[in-house]
Amino acid sequence: MIQQGTKTFRNISLALFAGGFVTFALLYSLQPLMPEISEAFAISPAHSSLTLSVTTIAMALTMLFIGSLSDSLGRRFIMTAALVVSSIIAMISAFSPGFTELLLLRILQGVALAGLPATAMTYLSEEIEPSSLGYAMGLYISGNSIGGMAGRFISGVITDWLSWRAAIGFIGILGLCAAVIFWLVIPPSRHFVKATPGFKKIIPLLWSQCRNTRLLCLYGLGFLLMGGFVTLFNYIGFELTGKPYHLSQSVVGSLFVVYLMGTLSSTWMGRLADRYGRSNVLGIALGIILAGAVCTIHPDLWVKVIGLALFAFGFFGGHSIASSWVGLVADQHKSQANALYLFFYYVGSSVSGTGGGLLYSHLGWIGIVGMIGVYVVIGFILCRFLIEKVKEHTRLTF
Numbered sequence: 001m002i003q004q005g006t007k008t009f010r011n012i013s014l015a016l017f018a019g020g021f022v023t024f025a026l027l028y029s030l031q032p033l034m035p036e037i038s039e040a041f042a043i044s045p046a047h048s049s050l051t052l053s054v055t056t057i058a059m060a061l062t063m064l065f066i067g068s069l070s071d072s073l074g075r076r077f078i079m080t081a082a083l084v085v086s087s088i089i090a091m092i093s094a095f096s097p098g099f100t101e102l103l104l105l106r107i108l109q110g111v112a113l114a115g116l117p118a119t120a121m122t123y124l125s126e127e128i129e130p131s132s133l134g135y136a137m138g139l140y141i142s143g144n145s146i147g148g149m150a151g152r153f154i155s156g157v158i159t160d161w162l163s164w165r166a167a168i169g170f171i172g173i174l175g176l177c178a179a180v181i182f183w184l185v186i187p188p189s190r191h192f193v194k195a196t197p198g199f200k201k202i203i204p205l206l207w208s209q210c211r212n213t214r215l216l217c218l219y220g221l222g223f224l225l226m227g228g229f230v231t232l233f234n235y236i237g238f239e240l241t242g243k244p245y246h247l248s249q250s251v252v253g254s255l256f257v258v259y260l261m262g263t264l265s266s267t268w269m270g271r272l273a274d275r276y277g278r279s280n281v282l283g284i285a286l287g288i289i290l291a292g293a294v295c296t297i298h299p300d301l302w303v304k305v306i307g308l309a310l311f312a313f314g315f316f317g318g319h320s321i322a323s324s325w326v327g328l329v330a331d332q333h334k335s336q337a338n339a340l341y342l343f344f345y346y347v348g349s350s351v352s353g354t355g356g357g358l359l360y361s362h363l364g365w366i367g368i369v370g371m372i373g374v375y376v377v378i379g380f381i382l383c384r385f386l387i388e389k390v391k392e393h394t395r396l397t398f
Contacts, residue, residue, distance in 0.1 A: 002127050008187055012127065013139045015186035019116050020143030022083050022178040025151030026090050027055060027113060029171040030106075032156045032237050032253045036164045041099040046357030049234050053350040054103050056230075058110025060346035063118035067339040070115075075123040075189050082115025083179035090172030094165045121323060121338040127190060130328070137324040138270030145266060145316050149259030150174075156253015214329045215337055217386035221282075221322045222345035224379045225289075227352030228372040229315045232293065234353050235360045235368055236308065245301060255305060261313040269317030270324065279387045282321045286379045288314030293372040297365065319345075 038048040070078040096102035155167035295307025359367035
C-alpha cells in the first residue's frame with residue numbers, strides 16, 4: 001500500500017486533484033449564471049436551478065452502476081474517459097438553442113461526470129495505506145473545492161465580458177487540458193483485481209449496504225451536507241445581484257474564492273480526523289456550517305462573505321471526513337458502499353437545490369438558512385447515532 005511522502009503518493013494526489021478540479025468546475029460552472037439563464041430563457045429561479053439539479057441526479061444514478069463497470073474496464077480508464085467526454089459536452093452546451101436542449105446536454109454531462117467521483121474513492125481506498133487515507137482524500141476533495149471555485153469565478157467573469165455561452169465553452173476547454181494532465185500523471189492500479197461486471201447483482205449488493213446502519217448514517221450525512229451546501233450557493237447569486245446589493249456577475253463569481261477555505265479545511269480536518277477521531281472533528285465541522293449560514297442573514301455584505309467562507313470551510317471538512325469513513329465501516333463491497341454515499345450526496349444536491357428555490361420564492365433568504373439549520377440538527381443526531389453503532393461493531397478510531 002502507498003504511504004504519504006512517496007513519489008507515487010504525490011503523483012496520485014496531483015492526478016486526483018486535477019480530476020476533482022475538472023469535475024467540480026464543469027458541474028458547478030452554471031451555478032453563478034442562474035440569474036443570467038433565468039433571464040435568457042424567461043424562467044423562474046427554481047426552474048433555472050434545474051441546470052444543476054438534473055446534472056447531479058444523473059450523476060447520482062449513474063454512480064450506482066459505473067463502479068461495477070470500472071471493476072472490468074479499470075479505474076484509470078473510466079476516470080480519464082469521464083473527464084474527456086464531460087468536457088466535450090460542456091463545449092457543445094455553449095450552443096444550446098433552448099432551455100430544454102441545455103437540460104438534455106446537462107443530463108448527458110452528469111452521466112459522463114459520474115465516472116470520476118464514483119471510481120476515485122475506490123481507487124484511493126485500494127491504493128493508499130489506511131493511515132494516509134484521510135490526508136489523500138482531503139487532497140482529492142481540495143481539488144473539488146478549487147475546481148468549484150474556479151468554475152464559478154471564471155464563468156462569472158467571462159459572462160460579464162462576453163456571454164454565459166462563452167463561459168460554458170471556455171470551462172469545457174479548461175476541462176480538456178486538466179484531463180490530459182490527469183491521464184499523464186495517474187499511475188496504474190497496483191491492487192486492482194479485474195472482474196466481470198455483474199449488473200444483475202448490483203441492486204442486491206446495494207440493498208445489502210442499506211442494511212448497514214452505520215453506512216445509512218453516513219449516507220444521511222452526505223445528503224444533508226451537500227443539500228445544504230448547494231442550496232446556499234444556488235441562491236446567494238439571486239440575493240446579491242438583486243436589491244440592495246446589485247452586484248455584477250464578476251463580483252458574485254469572485255466571492256466563490258471562499259472555496260479556498262474548503263481546500264484548507266478538507267486536508268487539515270482530514271489530518272485531525274486521523275489523529276483525534278472522525279466523530280469529534282465532524283461535529284466541529286457541522287457547528288462551523290451552522291455558524292456560517294447564520295452569518296449570511298446579516299445585511300452587511302462583508303459579514304455575508306465571512307459567513308460564506310465559514311460555511312465552505314465546514315462543508316468541505318465535513319465531507320472529507322464522512323466520505324473517507326465510508327470505506328472503513330463497509331463490511332464488504334466497498335465500491336458499492338462508496339457509490340451509495342455519492343448517490344445520496346448528489347441526490348441531496350438535486351432535491352434540496354430545487355426545493356430550496358421554492359422556499360426562497362416564498363420565504364426569502366431566511367427560508368434557506370432555516371432549512372440548513374434543520375439539516376445541521378439532523379446531522380448532529382446522525383453523527384451521535386453513528387458513534388454508538390461504531391462502538392458496537394468495530395474498534396476503528398471514531
